Amino acid sequence: MTKVKVRVPATTANMGPGFDTLGMALKLYNEIEVEEISGKTEIYNGGLRSEEDFRENLIYKSIVSAMNEQGYSYNGFKINVLKCDIPMSRGLGSSSACIVGGITAANAIMQNKMDMEDIIDLATKIEGHPDNVVPAALGGMVISIKVGEDIKHSKVNVPDKLKFVAMIPSFKVSTALSREVLPKSYLKEDCIFNTSRSAMLISALYNNEFDKLRICFEDKIHQPYRKGLIRNFDDVFKKSKDLGSIGEFISGSGSTLMAVVDKNAEKFVSSMKNFLNELEDTWKVILLDPDLQGARVLN
Numbered sequence: 489m490t491k492v493k494v495r496v497p498a499t500t501a502n503m504g505p506g507f508d509t510l511g512m513a514l515k516l517y518n519e520i521e522v523e524e525i526s527g528k529t530e531i532y533n534g535g536l537r538s539e540e541d542f543r544e545n546l547i548y549k550s551i552v553s554a555m556n557e558q559g560y561s562y563n564g565f566k567i568n569v570l571k572c573d574i575p576m577s578r579g580l581g582s583s584s585a586c587i588v589g590g591i592t593a594a595n596a597i598m599q600n601k602m603d604m605e606d607i608i609d610l611a612t613k614i615e616g617h618p619d620n621v622v623p624a625a626l627g628g629m630v631i632s633i634k635v636g637e638d639i640k641h642s643k644v645n646v647p648d649k650l651k652f653v654a655m656i657p658s659f660k661v662s663t664a665l666s667r668e669v670l671p672k673s674y675l676k677e678d679c680i681f682n683t684s685r686s687a688m689l690i691s692a693l694y695n696n697e698f699d700k701l702r703i704c705f706e707d708k709i710h711q712p713y714r715k716g717l718i719r720n721f722d723d724v725f726k727k728s729k730d731l732g733s734i735g736e737f738i739s740g741s742g743s744t745l746m747a748v749v750d751k752n753a754e755k756f757v758s759s760m761k762n763f764l765n766e767l768e769d770t771w772k773v774i775l776l777d778p779d780l781q782g783a784r785v786l787n
Contacts, residue, residue: 499581504705550590579740627782666741
């Protein structure tokens with residue numbers, strides 16, 4: 489029976505003005521091991537047997553979706569989550585990691601019957617939108633758009649000097665709730681505001697125009713409505729700016745807040761930890777680089 493081990497990166501999506509369009513993979517990983525077995529599917533977390541119904545497990549659902557699509561016969565699987573560093577419901581692509589990890593494992597078991605576009609298309613169908621799953625599969629920062637049933641994507645160069653500081657609170661924000669708070673329609677000027685900043689963000693990254701990034705990460709489509717779900721949002725953003733960040737944004741739908749820094753990154757992290765320790769919630773601060781590889785089979 490075939491056994492495969494897969495590593496999948498965390499992702500940060502939206503990145504300010506790029507709602508449901510921009511996403512980037514980060515060097516924070518989950519690792520799963522999937523083995524074909526002849527009996528009932530078993531799921532383990534760190535070697536401990538899970539009591540959850542395997543049919544509700546997103547990794548399992550993604551595996552069988554890939555195999556069903558390719559007409560591959562299967563019986564059961566032993567799924568072991570070896571490493572789970574991506575926190576759940578924090579806007580760092582935990583569900584996308586499960587989906588892309590499951591499809592990638594299934595594809596390896598099937599001797600790579602799916603190409604990358606097949607993987608991306610199926611992952612988007614399962615997730616519902618491409619902004620997290622595409623960078624999780626490809627690595628790097630990616631622009632992704634839907635064209636009918638197809639996904640078109642293009643990678644964006646992220647300057648090596650840029651670091652991303654994830655500030656992860658102890659409280660969760662569900663994707664469903666974060667979408668409920670969004671309005672049904674937007675003013676024309678707000679749409680122009682976001683379009684202009686998305687366009688300039690890509691140009692500023694390519695041209696290393698770091699002085700323009702602060703305005704480029706501004707947004708009027710989702711962050712003004714979601715900030716109320718994240719305690720101390722304004723205080724954390726203000727402190728980030730005071731400590732020298734060159735931009736901030738909500739990671740995905742939250743609750744993680746992201747600061748972008750180009751110098752004194754370690755000093756920023758230590759000072760931010762001291763500040764966050766004074767707040768009512770527990771916060772974790774992680775300095776991250778972009779992941780440029782995406783999902784990978786490790787064996």
